[in-house]
Amino acid sequence: MSLDPELLAILACPEDKENLIYIAEDEVLYNPRLHKAYDIRNGIPVLLVSESRKVSDEIHERYTNL
Numbered sequence: 001m002s003l004d005p006e007l008l009a010i011l012a013c014p015e016d017k018e019n020l021i022y023i024a025e026d027e028v029l030y031n032p033r034l035h036k037a038y039d040i041r042n043g044i045p046v047l048l049v050s051e052s053r054k055v056s057d058e059i060h061e062r063y064t065n066l
Contacts, residue, residue: 011047029047
């Protein structure tokens with residue numbers, strides 16, 4: 001599934017208000033500055049800090065080297 005490029009252009013991390021990286025293969029939006037992932041459920045980004053999850057250094061490397 002892919003997200004609309006116009007939507008991606010306006011989405012921001014609810015915590016630091018900066019851009020997110022779309023990781024299509026894992027259906028997440030990723031904040032590389034905070035190492036946090038936000039799931040996309042049924043095509044809807046869940047941009048709640050309480051629903052975010054920290055990612056490991058290994059996953060961070062994979063996400064930032066795509």
